[in-house]
Amino acid sequence: MAVPKKKTSKSRRDMRRAHAALVPVFGGECQTCGEKKRPHHVCPVCGHYNKRPVLKDSRVSE
Numbered sequence: 001m002a003v004p005k006k007k008t009s010k011s012r013r014d015m016r017r018a019h020a021a022l023v024p025v026f027g028g029e030c031q032t033c034g035e036k037k038r039p040h041h042v043c044p045v046c047g048h049y050n051k052r053p054v055l056k057d058s059r060v061s062e
């Protein structure tokens with residue numbers, strides 16, 4: 001079995017992982033309130049989906 005000749009130092013290991021950070025994904029913004037929201041999900045701020053209220057929310061005034 002192939003075995004690494006030298007131990008990977010903490011510095012090398014961390015340098016390798018410098019590009020491994022996860023970046024938040026935002027598919028777009030809510031068409032009703034303009035807040036950033038995940039794609040194909042109901043807006044958590046105003047409870048709208050596809051410009052339609054789908055959640056009962058007292059914060060929405062209609």
Ligand SMILES: [Zn+2]
Pocket residue numbers: 030031032033034035043044045046047048
């Ligand atoms: Zn919204």
